[in-house]
Amino acid sequence: MAVNFHEPQRQSKIGVLVLFLDTLYKILRGFAPLLLVVFINGGKISMFLLFMGLVGTFLIVSCVAYLRYTNFTFHIDPNTDEFIVYDGILSKTKTVVQLQKIQQVNITQNLIQRIIRVYGVQVDTAGSDKHESEIKAISHELALELKAKLLDAHKVATVSSTTEVDEPNSEIKPSTFLKINLISLFKVGITSNYIKSVGLILTFFFSVWGKLHEIGKEEWLEDKISEQDWMVNSIAYSILFGFLVLFTVVFLMNVVRTVIRYFNYTMTEQKGSLLISFGLINTKNTILRPSRVQFVTFSQNYFQKKLDVLELKIKQAVTDEKNHHKDRIEVPGCNQHEKKAILKLIYGKQPEQGMLLKSNWRRLVFALFLTIVIPLCILIPIVNNSPELQVSEVYGVIMGYVLLMATYQFFAYKTYRFFVGENYIMRQTGAWDIAHDILETDKIQAITTSQLFWHKSLNIGSVTLHTAAGNISFYLANFETLKHYVNGWLYQVESHDHNWM
Structure with missing residues (x-):
C-alpha cells in the first residue's frame, strides 16, 4: 500500500521505546562525571536516594521520549519540492531540505532497533557537516518507500533499485558485486589503524586521569600503579610490559572494531549503481552512484600486500573538509581484482597512469627540518637544564627518535609521486601505508598554484x-x-559542462 508522504507522517508507535533508550543514553552520558564520583567514593549512597534517583530518571526520560514522539512529523511538500521535518520537546523545530540537494539517504538499524524491528533513516546533503535530518523508528517498508521518494527528485534510474533490493517480487534482481568475508576483515583488523587505536587509548587514559584530578582522586590511580613494585623498580620491565599490553589492546581493539563495523559487508550492483550494506550492531544501507564520486583513494601497507587486502575509500561531495568522513564510503578488505572491478564500475574503465612528476629533494630536507631539527632545538636545552633526568637514557631515546623519523621521512619522500594523464590525475603518498588518490580531471572545480620567491630561480x-x-x-x-x-x-x-554531482 502506497504511503501519501504529502501528509504529515509519524514514527512507529513502538518507536517510543527507541526514543526512550536514546534519551536515557544521552542523560547517562551527560551525568558520567557524577557517576564516576560515586564509583570512586565506593558507591556510598543511601538506598532511598538511589531509588528516588532511578524513579525520577525513569519519569523524566519517559516524558521526554513521549514528547519527542508526538512532536516529530515529516512530509514532502509537492509544491516546493522540499522534505520537511518537525521535531522538538517543548518547542518545535522545522527543518527544510530541498530534494535536489539530497545526496544520500541511508537506512540504518542499530542493535536496539533490530530487537524492536524498526529502522532509522538519515538524510544527508552536500552542504552540511552532519545529518540534515534523522528519523529514529519507522518500518522497513516505509523506510524503503521514503528513500525512493526522496531520491526520485534526481530522476535517476537507480531510484527504483533502492526498493528492489529488499523486495523479493521485483522483476529485476540485483547481483552481488562484492561480499567481504570474516577472514578479510580479520586481515584488515590486524594490519591497520594502529596509530588511531593508540590515540584512542591515550585519549581515554588522560580523560580518566583528568576526571580523577577534577574530583581530587588522582592519588587513587597513582597508588594502584605504585602497588606494582616489579614495574616501578625496573624501567626495562615497565617499558616491555607497557609495550606488550598496548600491543595486545590495540590488536584486539582493531579486530573487534573492524568486524563489528563492517560485518557482512555486501555490495550489490544494479543499473550501474552500488547498493551497500554492512554492520553487526549498527546496520547501514546506502546507495553509491558513480556520477557523485569525486575521487577514490586506496591504501595498502607491506603486510596487507602480502595478504592481498587493501582499504578503498570513495569520497563524495562535502562542504566542510573537517567532517569529510560523512560522505566517505569505505571498502575494507577487498583484493586487487575487486578493486579493479570497483574502479571500472565508477569510471567505466581502468584509470591509466600518466606522466610521472617527482618532488624536488628540498622537500625531504624541509620535512627533516620540521620533524627533527626543530624538536631537537627544543628538547636538548630542556634536558641539559634538568639535572634530575638521566642524560644518557634520555639521549638514547632521542637518538632512537631521530633514526625512526629520518627513516620515515626518507621513505615518504621516495613514495611521493604525481601522475598526470589526459583524463586522470593520480597522487601517491605515504611511508608505511601507501595511499593512491585517483581524480578525474572533470571533477576539478578550481586550481591554486604557489611558488615561494626563493624557489623561482630553482623553477x-x-x-x-x-x-x-x-x-x-x-x-x-x-x-x-x-x-x-x-x-x-x-x-x-x-569549456566543458560536466555534472560533478
Whole structure:
C-alpha cells in the first residue's frame, strides 16, 4: 500500500521505546562525571536516594521520549519540492531540505532497533557537516518507500533499485558485486589503524586521569600503579610490559572494531549503481552512484600486500573538509581484482597512469627540518637544564627518535609521486601505508598554484586541485611543467559542462 508522504507522517508507535533508550543514553552520558564520583567514593549512597534517583530518571526520560514522539512529523511538500521535518520537546523545530540537494539517504538499524524491528533513516546533503535530518523508528517498508521518494527528485534510474533490493517480487534482481568475508576483515583488523587505536587509548587514559584530578582522586590511580613494585623498580620491565599490553589492546581493539563495523559487508550492483550494506550492531544501507564520486583513494601497507587486502575509500561531495568522513564510503578488505572491478564500475574503465612528476629533494630536507631539527632545538636545552633526568637514557631515546623519523621521512619522500594523464590525475603518498588518490580531471572545480620567491630561480612550485570532496596537493615539482598542465585543466573546466554531482 502506497504511503501519501504529502501528509504529515509519524514514527512507529513502538518507536517510543527507541526514543526512550536514546534519551536515557544521552542523560547517562551527560551525568558520567557524577557517576564516576560515586564509583570512586565506593558507591556510598543511601538506598532511598538511589531509588528516588532511578524513579525520577525513569519519569523524566519517559516524558521526554513521549514528547519527542508526538512532536516529530515529516512530509514532502509537492509544491516546493522540499522534505520537511518537525521535531522538538517543548518547542518545535522545522527543518527544510530541498530534494535536489539530497545526496544520500541511508537506512540504518542499530542493535536496539533490530530487537524492536524498526529502522532509522538519515538524510544527508552536500552542504552540511552532519545529518540534515534523522528519523529514529519507522518500518522497513516505509523506510524503503521514503528513500525512493526522496531520491526520485534526481530522476535517476537507480531510484527504483533502492526498493528492489529488499523486495523479493521485483522483476529485476540485483547481483552481488562484492561480499567481504570474516577472514578479510580479520586481515584488515590486524594490519591497520594502529596509530588511531593508540590515540584512542591515550585519549581515554588522560580523560580518566583528568576526571580523577577534577574530583581530587588522582592519588587513587597513582597508588594502584605504585602497588606494582616489579614495574616501578625496573624501567626495562615497565617499558616491555607497557609495550606488550598496548600491543595486545590495540590488536584486539582493531579486530573487534573492524568486524563489528563492517560485518557482512555486501555490495550489490544494479543499473550501474552500488547498493551497500554492512554492520553487526549498527546496520547501514546506502546507495553509491558513480556520477557523485569525486575521487577514490586506496591504501595498502607491506603486510596487507602480502595478504592481498587493501582499504578503498570513495569520497563524495562535502562542504566542510573537517567532517569529510560523512560522505566517505569505505571498502575494507577487498583484493586487487575487486578493486579493479570497483574502479571500472565508477569510471567505466581502468584509470591509466600518466606522466610521472617527482618532488624536488628540498622537500625531504624541509620535512627533516620540521620533524627533527626543530624538536631537537627544543628538547636538548630542556634536558641539559634538568639535572634530575638521566642524560644518557634520555639521549638514547632521542637518538632512537631521530633514526625512526629520518627513516620515515626518507621513505615518504621516495613514495611521493604525481601522475598526470589526459583524463586522470593520480597522487601517491605515504611511508608505511601507501595511499593512491585517483581524480578525474572533470571533477576539478578550481586550481591554486604557489611558488615561494626563493624557489623561482630553482623553477619549483606547488599545485592544489580543489574538488567538491576536498583538495589534492603536490609540492615542489617542476613549476613550468605544472603550469603547462594547469592551463589545460583550466581550459577543460571552463569549456566543458560536466555534472560533478
